[in-house]
Amino acid sequence: xxxxxxxxxxxxxxxxxxxxxxxxxxxxxxxxxxxxxxxxxxxxxxxxxxxxxxxxxxxxxxxxxxxxxxxxxxxxxxxxxxxxxxxxxxxxxxxxxxxxxxxxxxxxxxxxxxxxxxxxxxxxxxxxxxxxxxxxxxxxxxxxxxxxxxxxxxxxxxxxxxxxxxxxxxxxxxxxxxxxxxxxxxxxxxxxxxxxxxxxxxxxxxxxxxxxxxxxxxxxxxxxxxxxxxxxxxxxxxxxxxxxxxxxxxxxxxxxxxxxxxxxxxxxxxxxxxxxxxxxxxxxxxxxxxxxxxxxxxxxxxxxxxxxxxxxxxxxxxxxxxxxxxxxxxxxxxxxxxxxxxxxxxxxxxxxxxxxxxxxxxxxxxxxxxxxxxxxxxxxxxxxxxxxxxxxxxxxxxxxxxxxxxxxxxxxxxxxxxxxxxxxxxxxxxxxxxxxxxxxxxxxxxxxxxxxxxxxxxxxxxxxxxxxxxxxxxxxxxxxxxxxxxxxxxxxxxxxxxxxxxxxxxxxxxxx
Amino acid sequence: xxxxxxxxxxxxxxxxxxxxxxxxxxxxxxxxxxxxxxxxxxxxxxxxxxxxxxxxxxxxxxxxxxxxxxxxxxxxxxxxxxxxxxxxxxxxxxxxxxxxxxxxxxxxxxxxxxxxxxxxxxxxxxxxxxxxxxxxxxxxxxxxxxxxxxxxxxxxxxxxxxxxxxxxxxxxxxxxxxxxxxxxxxxxxxxxxxxxxxxxxxxxxxxxxxxxxxxxxxxxxxxxxxxxxxxxxxxxxxxxxxxxxxxxxxxxxxxxxxxxxxxxxxxxxxxxxxxxxxxxxxxxxxxxxxxxxxxxxxxxxxxxxxxxxxxxxxxxxxxxxxxxxxxxxxxxxxxxxxxxxxxxxxxxxxxxxxxxxxxxxxxxxxxxxxxxxxxxxxxxxxxxxxxxxxxxxxxxxxxxxxxxxxxxxxxxxxxx
Numbered sequence: 001x002x003x004x005x006x007x008x009x010x011x012x013x014x015x016x017x018x019x020x021x022x023x024x025x026x027x028x029x030x031x032x033x034x035x036x037x038x039x040x041x042x043x044x045x046x047x048x049x050x051x052x053x054x055x056x057x058x059x060x061x062x063x064x065x066x067x068x069x070x071x072x073x074x075x076x077x078x079x080x081x082x083x084x085x086x087x088x089x090x091x092x093x094x095x096x097x098x099x100x101x102x103x104x105x106x107x108x109x110x111x112x113x114x115x116x117x118x119x120x121x122x123x124x125x126x127x128x129x130x131x132x133x134x135x136x137x138x139x140x141x142x143x144x145x146x147x148x149x150x151x152x153x154x155x156x157x158x159x160x161x162x163x164x165x166x167x168x169x170x171x172x173x174x175x176x177x178x179x180x181x182x183x184x185x186x187x188x189x190x191x192x193x194x195x196x197x198x199x200x201x202x203x204x205x206x207x208x209x210x211x212x213x214x215x216x217x218x219x220x221x222x223x224x225x226x227x228x229x230x231x232x233x234x235x236x237x238x239x240x241x242x243x244x245x246x247x248x249x250x251x252x253x254x255x256x257x258x259x260x261x262x263x264x265x266x267x268x269x270x271x272x273x274x275x276x277x278x279x280x281x282x283x284x285x286x287x288x289x290x291x292x293x294x295x296x297x298x299x300x301x302x303x304x305x306x307x308x309x310x311x312x313x314x315x316x317x318x319x320x321x322x323x324x325x326x327x328x329x330x331x332x333x334x335x336x337x338x339x340x341x342x343x344x345x346x347x348x349x350x351x352x353x354x355x356x357x358x359x360x361x362x363x364x365x366x367x368x369x370x371x372x373x374x375x376x377x378x379x380x381x382x383x384x385x386x387x388x389x390x391x392x393x394x395x396x397x398x399x400x401x402x403x404x405x406x407x408x409x410x411x412x413x414x415x416x417x418x419x420x421x422x423x424x425x426x427x428x429x430x431x432x433x434x435x436x437x438x439x440x441x442x443x444x445x446x447x448x449x450x451x452x453x454x455x456x457x458x459x460x461x462x463x464x465x466x467x468x469x470x471x472x473x474x475x476x477x478x479x480x481x482x483x484x485x486x487x488x489x490x491x492x493x494x495x496x497x498x499x500x501x502x503x504x505x506x507x508x509x510x511x512x
Numbered sequence: 513x514x515x516x517x518x519x520x521x522x523x524x525x526x527x528x529x530x531x532x533x534x535x536x537x538x539x540x541x542x543x544x545x546x547x548x549x550x551x552x553x554x555x556x557x558x559x560x561x562x563x564x565x566x567x568x569x570x571x572x573x574x575x576x577x578x579x580x581x582x583x584x585x586x587x588x589x590x591x592x593x594x595x596x597x598x599x600x601x602x603x604x605x606x607x608x609x610x611x612x613x614x615x616x617x618x619x620x621x622x623x624x625x626x627x628x629x630x631x632x633x634x635x636x637x638x639x640x641x642x643x644x645x646x647x648x649x650x651x652x653x654x655x656x657x658x659x660x661x662x663x664x665x666x667x668x669x670x671x672x673x674x675x676x677x678x679x680x681x682x683x684x685x686x687x688x689x690x691x692x693x694x695x696x697x698x699x700x701x702x703x704x705x706x707x708x709x710x711x712x713x714x715x716x717x718x719x720x721x722x723x724x725x726x727x728x729x730x731x732x733x734x735x736x737x738x739x740x741x742x743x744x745x746x747x748x749x750x751x752x753x754x755x756x757x758x759x760x761x762x763x764x765x766x767x768x769x770x771x772x773x774x775x776x777x778x779x780x781x782x783x784x785x786x787x788x789x790x791x792x793x794x795x796x797x798x799x800x801x802x803x804x805x806x807x808x809x810x811x812x813x814x815x816x817x818x819x820x821x822x823x824x825x826x827x828x829x830x831x832x833x834x835x836x837x838x839x840x841x842x843x844x845x846x847x848x849x850x851x852x853x854x855x856x857x858x859x860x861x862x863x864x865x866x867x868x869x870x871x872x873x874x875x876x877x878x879x880x881x882x883x884x885x886x887x888x889x890x891x892x893x894x895x896x897x898x899x900x901x902x903x904x905x906x907x908x909x910x911x912x913x914x915x916x917x918x919x920x921x922x923x924x925x926x927x928x
Contacts, residue, residue, distance in 0.1 A: 335812040356803035358870040368811040370793045377792045
């Protein structure tokens with residue numbers, strides 16, 4: 001048998017008016033972990049869809065050879081039959097069914113049409129052992145966290161006698177512990193002879209786990225890097241991804257910090273679903289004009305909960321504490337109150353909470369400040385167009401007109417629409433929750449530039465992020481949050497990843 | 513795994529292509545939005561041919577308008593409910609109970625009809641408020657709340673009526689539902705077409721003039737703001753089509769018995785609600801809530817209030833429809849309004865509303881209702897049995913929504 005388990009040669013895929021892939025080559029060696037990276041829109045997902053048969057043979061040009069034989073997949077079932085399993089970013093599990101039922105969904109352990117539940121559950125139990133998940137096979141998926149769900153997906157793949165496992169952004173939604181476990185599991189599978197292809201934005205993970213890395217840019221293969229032989233740094237990969245040197249991942253910025261604009265004191269928030277559980281506990285923080293303040297914390301630390309509870313009590317119950325705006329105490333009972341007091345919150349989940357995807361850019365931009373555009377209840381649509389077009393130019397939203405649907409934009413441009421919406425409310429306190437999540441490297445730089453500009457205009461920015469380098473690169477001051485408590489406040493010059501991580505994991509000693 | 517995760521990401525260059533694909537090169541012809549009007553025209557032409565022109569006879573045009581008026585009024589309320597992401601299955605029962613209430617007031621208690629009409633509308637609004645409360649503030653899906661309402665308000669109808677029809681209605685109500693504007697200025701001769709009512713013709717010219725002027729001013733304003741507009745030729749064609757359509761209908765009506773009062777009422781409602789849905793802050797909020805409830809909430813929209821008022825409005829319009837229907841039959845009966853909600857829902861979806869909410873237009877719902885009305889009327893003129901009419905209406909509904917889904921999918925795959 002050859003050393004290469006997969007050879008994709010000269011893959012070209014066209015969509016009406018667009019060349020999505022052009023002469024792409026990908027060779028994966030047997031038993032390696034192979035990373036595929038590239039900016040959003042570089043063609044990674046399209047390539048994987050070609051490989052897994054989502055785009056059937058004939059709808060693309062080029063050849064695929066798997067395990068020494070040419071492949072002409074006509075659908076995802078064909079590729080799974082050959083041992084290629086793809087795990088998408090959005091997990092394809094049924095929340096109401098049990099772990100075992102999900103693992104054997106479409107592959108039921110049945111005798112003459114009747115499901116043998118004992119065999120199903122025992123077999124599922126064995127698979128769970130292999131992926132290191134200590135859960136009862138009859139537990140329901142909806143009761144598991146995302147990290148464990150990811151493991152169930154892998155168990156499901158193992159049940160199909162997978163030879164090549166493809167993971168699309170597997171750790172995007174995971175916290176550090178779960179990510180670590182997952183990466184460890186991939187190494188374990190590699191030792192058992194299972195080859196993995198991992199698509200990821202997280203370059204530190206790629207650096208840690210991948211044997212080789214193939215970089216795509218604009219639908220073409222740029223190069224394949226041997227992560228073991230060469231001296232391959234993250235900067236090296238980034239340079240290959242963006243096709244230019246990124247000496248500075250963050251735009252230079254000299255802050256002009258003014259007076260205090262927002263102060264939160266003794267802020268406590270309880271969970272709406274688990275009675276009595278405090279998610280944020282007696283938090284204090286201040287924001288000053290012109291300042292970019294970071295909020296760091298692990299998953300579940302209560303970052304989003306803190307932000308949303310301040311933003312007009314849009315999350316949580318049993319909220320207590322005081323909020324001062326420009327030194328005066330204010331009451332924020334509703335989102336409207338918050339907007340009225342110049343506070344804005346840009347969500348971490350743009351598609352679910354941030355945008356109306358069926359409407360155009362124009363109407364999304366105006367949606368939080370329609371009062372500014374209307375007289376006696378009537379919206380001035382021409383002025384609305386003008387305002388939105390103004391933002392399109394100043395924020396560099398890449399769309400031919402503001403009448404383009406928000407659902408058709410890329411992640412970076414969608415984020416610019418969300419930011420435009422909040423800037424138009426004249427907010428002087430902007431809470432940005434994961435402002436660069438799911439955005440490619442080039443667009444991130446633009447978002448950073450916009451954030452700096454907002455601060456220079458005298459607004460205060462509270463930036464929540466899971467990426468510590470981003471907080472270190474952008475923020476003038478960083479708060480750390482752990483189990484709902486503010487556990488540290490670090491000035492820019494003192495901040496290091498190690499120090500922040502130390503504060504972010506500090507729990508017990510602070511308990512009352 | 514058989515499901516495929518969607519890939520919504522694309523690059524800016526794709527946006528440009530998208531516009532080329534959707535916008536066309538010369539004409540900004542939006543298939544999804546304009547298709548419905550073209551389909552309506554095609555159906556009218558088809559049935560005019562099949563009926564040897566009987567469809568467009570003066571009396572028949574008048575019949576189509578009068579017979580469908582209450583469905584069209586319901587469709588206006590329904591499209592707003594559907595844009596908001598909900599549904600109302602109780603509309604038919606509310607029509608019945610409101611008709612019954614108005615009958616008890618007008619016939620049994622001799623309340624002057626305008627007062628009774630007003631009271632009935634308030635009753636309808638309260639019924640809407642009841643349903644709106646459960647949907648908006650209690651959080652029960654509208655499907656369940658209004659399914660319950662369908663039974664509850666039918667039961668109330670029977671209670672109010674004491675299981676029998678009540679009539680006859682005062683002349684005022686019957687004129688509103690069935691009658692025509694009097695010829696204040698007499699007739700003018702239109703050559704071979706015979707005499708026609710002058711007031712009706714003047715109203716038609718005023719309407720055409722008004723529409724042309726407002727459209728032209730809107731276009732001019734858009735040009736000033738450097739927005740994309742239809743090429744002047746297309747604009748003229750559209751305006752001419754509109755003018756010919758209105759003038760043709762009104763001339764025919766003027767030759768018969770002048771304008772039906774319900775047409776005047778409908779025109780006012782359509783105008784008012786189009787303005788409300790498209791231009792007011794409240795209208796925008798309806799679209800925002802239906803398009804993405806969470807995003808609307810986090811943008812400061814009081815989503816519960818919006819949902820509540822959508823249902824109040826639906827109840828009030830159902831009351832108007834109820835009085836008009838009862839007045840037309842000259843009796844409030846226990847089975848009044850049966851399955852009206854289904855016609856109104858079908859009208860909304862044929863007219864381009866999206867099942868997920870957030871999309872739809874008042875004019876679309878009216879056109880959808882008229883499509884069904886013309887099919888009903890045209891098929892009965894050529895003597896089709898009622899089961900065949902039902903079959904065709906069902907097929908048209910399915911085809912309309914399938915077309916909508918298909919164009920949406922094509923646009924998406926082109927964008928990918």
